[in-house]
Amino acid sequence: MALPVDVDLALVGGGGAASLVLAALDRENLSGVRVAIVDPVHKRGQDRTWAFWGTPGTFLDPLLSASWPAVDVVTAADRRTLALHPLRYAMLRSGPLYDLAGAAEQRLGAIRFTAAAGALHDDGGHVTVHDAEGAPLVRAGWVLDSRPRPPGRPGRTHWLQHFRGWWLEADRPLFDARRAVLMDFRTPQPARGVSFGYVLPVSDRFALVEYTEFSPAVLSGGEYDAALRDYLTRLGIDGDTVRVREVENGVIPMTDGVFESRPSPRVVRLGTAGGATRPSTGFTFTAMARQADRIAREVAAGRAPLPGPAYPARHRWMDAVQLRALDRGLTDGVAFFGRLFDRNPAERVLRFLDGTTSWREDLTLMASAPLLPMIRAATGDAVARLTRSAGRGRTGGQR
Known part of the structure; x- marks a missing residue:
């Protein structure tokens, strides 16, 4: 059996959380830190969209598909346009972030294992990452594990944010590219929960339109599609005049359960598994970015890569x-x-x-x-x- 590769830091999982960590390590110019990535898929291209708010002028600006200084919140009674200054609402598609992480990976000289990680054995001094068959791959000083998992301690409330989005293209102007629609509550409301529409326009002819629910259970594919067709009607858009270019689906936990961010002395969980998802809304990206920045700063200072709590x-x-x-x-x-x-x-x-x-x-x-x-x-x-x-x-x- 081959001996595991020795590194300082191993990233188990290669999605958004790991990509942000790689980019943050690169910004700190930590080329002397030995890094490994263990993930069965080398993430590339568009597989998800993140929407988040923050101040302009960060490393993310060149990667954004769009940003808006104002958003709409719509009910049956009125439409409120909310000015966000000094913040802005922004859309980041996964492809540019994966590309940035790939370039950082090259500059850091990181080693990639295209394999599913299995058990993590933490002896208090190092962590051995095994593959799914039990063979040792990496021996790391620290492991950052972003693989999805349920809360370590169940909560008292278990809801989901679940959604389907259509990337729509039109031959004529249909969307107001000056602002996004954050929540449009004119959708029929479920018996238990909250539903709303969501519009992120990249231009006046191209936008992501989503139907989202906060509720205890997901819908069928046909129910999401029917809800989206109904929402397009409420927007005054004839479904026959637009083309669905891509479809996005998602299910995000909304629970007061406790996610175990430090399951062993040298294993740290990131992303949703590390508590980065806000229970009240399902938003995750900004907390992941904060975690990544803190980790990189701690490593640069010669300290343990501990990101701290995602939320107070x-x-x-x-x-x-x-x-x-x-x-x-x-x-x-x-x-x-x-x-x-x-x-x-x-x-x-x-x-x-x-x-x-x-x-x-x-x-x-x-x-x-x-x-x-x-x-x-x-x-x-x-x-x-x-x-x-x-x-x-x-x-x-x-x-």
């Missing part, structure tokens, strides 16, 4: 309360989001969803939510936590 603990609690309120029917989802944007500057709401607001701003946001439903949800969440804690205590006492 108080935000995770606020998300748990919001999910419980929606799940138990204590508040109407459309009214909740509409009220949040009505009573706060858009950039404050977006910074909250990115986990960068202050305690004072968080209190202001909480005050803008419907008071009695949130109190009931918070009380129920506290009781559920205490009940679970007591149950664990009794189980521990019987061992």
